[in-house]
Amino acid sequence: AKGVFIPHLISIMDSNLNVYQESFQSVDNVINFVRKSLPVKLIPEFNDFNIDRFLSTWSTDNRVRALIMQPGSPLKLRYALIALEYRNHISFGFVNFGLYECRSTRDRYKIPHDKDTLLILKENIRYPAAHLSMTYIPMVGLRDIIESNKYLTLPRLSSQEVFDTLCPVGEKNFCLVLVSHNSPNHEAHRQSIRRFAQEARSIYPDVPLAFMYVFRERQPHFINSLIQGTESPSEPLLHIVLLTRLNKKMVSYKWLLGDNYNNWANYDLTKERLTGVLNALLGSETAWTLSNEAHIGAVLDEHGQSLIARIATRAQQHVITMFYTMIDLVINHGLFFIYIVFLMIGIMMVTYFLYTLVETEIMEINKKVDQTKTKPSQTVRQRELKLHELRAETYNGLVRLIKPGCRTIILLIDNSTAVLLARQFYHVVWPYRKNKSLMFGYLNLDRGPSRDWYCKLLSLSLADTNKSIHINTRNCVGTVLSLCSLKKYFCMYHAKHPESSRHKNDKWRRVSMRPPKGDGEFWGFNEESDEDNYSFDEDEENTAGFKPILKDKEEDIRTEHLLDGLPMWLDRLFEGTTKRYQINYWPDFKV
Structure with a gap:
């Protein structure tokens, strides 16, 4: 009874201990306590739709089938207790033949309408091996009929x-x-x-x-x-x-x-x-x-549960016990149960709030670390700029087959100036590395196919395309070409080109007013000396009012200064103010 500290009734089932703490004056409470202590699937309930599946699996578990039939529900406690006693030898099932979906099973075995019935079925599930029908079946009668039919007619040696x-x-x-x-x-x-x-x-x-x-x-x-x-x-x-x-x-x-x-x-x-x-x-x-x-040794137990199955069964039993305990608390101790539930909810909310605060702080710390320390892989990916060599293998990808709206910027070099000019060119075009419409490369004029392709390109830009052109490779080093594949034109930069802005404003004015005498001087067509190519009339220059760009005896431009005017030329290139040299087609690049 309530208030008594020593329990009166204890149930131990599969290592699970349940204590009865209710009043012994109510028999129904005691019966319900015993029912709750029994395994959940001790006697499953069947009907006409699933009874045959249960009866026909005798060969799998090597057990006799016992059907307990009664005209009502729930199953009487004495039947559940006898099923618990023989659960390791016989598989029990319950049929409530008072339901409409169980009438076919009742008619098949000719069960009386007003009596409880126990059927023992072995290999032949159509004809029971034993049959007992009484209004009240005593425990002695149940044990006698079960003991005499404990095993199949031909059982399997399974344990x-x-x-x-x-x-x-x-x-x-x-x-x-x-x-x-x-x-x-x-x-x-x-x-x-x-x-x-x-x-x-x-x-x-x-x-x-x-x-x-x-x-x-x-x-x-x-x-x-x-x-x-x-x-x-x-x-x-x-x-x-x-x-x-x-x-x-x-x-x-x-x-x-x-x-x-x-x-x-x-x-x-x-x-x-x-x-x-x-x-x-x-x-x-x-x-x-x-x-x-x-x-002979011991016979192996074919029906023994694995470790995982035993753990799952034990967990299921604990969950069911907790469920019944919660139901009991709600019914008999409603206010206390509600208090416990709200207390647990409050603890969970506080825990979640603290967890979110910690997660937020960790994310902020990680962001600060990422800002102060850049990963090496990100650095390499951010600074990536590729210079492709223009040759027969890359000609289609760099010139002929590039997408509309894209262009390729090519630097002309030779073996002696390759390292110096390529490094300067790399730094100049570095700001344009993220522009997806640009590709950058270089052309080595010391290679015969590269020199022939450049000569053919220059000849196609002249009025007389059949004219044979011979170039001085040394004079062409440092030239930068902007190739537009779709519209078939190119733009050119050279330190001695009229568009070059290597000098300051006086040079720009001078270039715009006074182009060179010959079209091929800055292209390197002529193989004459630099003094002959860049001599001007000094009186004419004095008359114009400013100092000429290329004097008669001006020294040659040093290699390290050939690309000084390239940044300004690139600005004008993207503004569209540079001169365009049209061609009819792109020449082939011989291997």
Whole structure:
């Protein structure tokens, strides 16, 4: 009763302990406590739609089926307790034949409408092996009928408990074991032995005979210990071993081979063979004995649960116990239960709030670390700028087949100036690295195909395209070409080109007013000396009012200054103010 500190009733079920703390004055409370303590799936309920599936799986778990039928629900407690007592040997099921969806099952087995019924079904699920119908079935009657039908007609040797029960120690207890595979092809042999086992009860009513079969692949140690004798077959499959147990570890046995082991599938031959052997063995004046002895180990438990299954079952039981406990708290201790629930919700909310604060602070710290320390892979990816060499292999990708609106900027170099000019060119075009419409490269004029392609390009830009052009490679070094593939034109930069802005504003004005005398001087067409190419009339220059750009005796432009005016020229290039040299087609690049 309430207020008593020592509990009066305790339930221990599968290592789960439940304490009854309610009043003993209410019998219903005690019954409900016992019901809640029982396993949930102890006696599942079936109807016409799923009853056959339950009854036909006897070969899988090697158990007899017991159907408890009553005209109402819930199941009476005494039936649940008897099912708990025999749950390791018999699979119980409950049918409430008062429901409409259970009438077909009731009519099939001809169950009385007003009585409780217990059906025991073995291999033949259409005809019960035992039947008991009473208004009130006592526990004694239940135990008697279950004990006499505890195993199948031909059970499988699937555990040590089955072996000890059906084949106990004693020289007068004989066991016949058929060795087979878990295959439908061997079902005919098992059915023949099963039929003989059923008839043997009437043929030998006073002789303790047990008939079993064993799966070769599931009990290899048990079978291997019986094939070590001289008369044992090399392959025991579909043979019968007749044995008796001398003690828990020793057996005396003899193999029944026959002329053809397939004869066990024929019932008439099986009956004739086994009847003769048993008569010779049980006769008082015969010398037919079990001549071989063997030491056998324990039979493996085929139905034992794995570790994961046991953990899952235990977790399920704990969850169910917690559920019933919560229901009890709500019913009997409503305010206290509500207080506990709100307290847990509050704790969870505070925990979540603190967790979000910590996560936010961690994210801010990570952002600061990322800002102060850049990853090497990001640095390399950010500074990536590729200079491609213009040659036959890359000609289509850099010139002919580039997308509309894109252009390629090419630097002309030779072997002696490659490193210096390429480094300067790289720094000049670096700000344009993110422009997806630009590609950058270089052309080595010391290569014959590259020099021939450049000569052909220059000749196509002249009025007389058939004119043969010879260039001075040294004068062309430092030239920058902007190639527009789709519109077939190119722009040119050179330190001595009129568009060059290497000098300051006076130079720009001078260039715009006074272009060079010859078109080919800044292209390097002429192979004459620089003094002849860049001489001007000094009087004319003085008359113009400012100092000329290229004096008559101006020194040659040094290599490191060839690209000084390239940044300004690139600005004018993207403004569209540079001169465009049109061509009819892009020349081929020979290999």
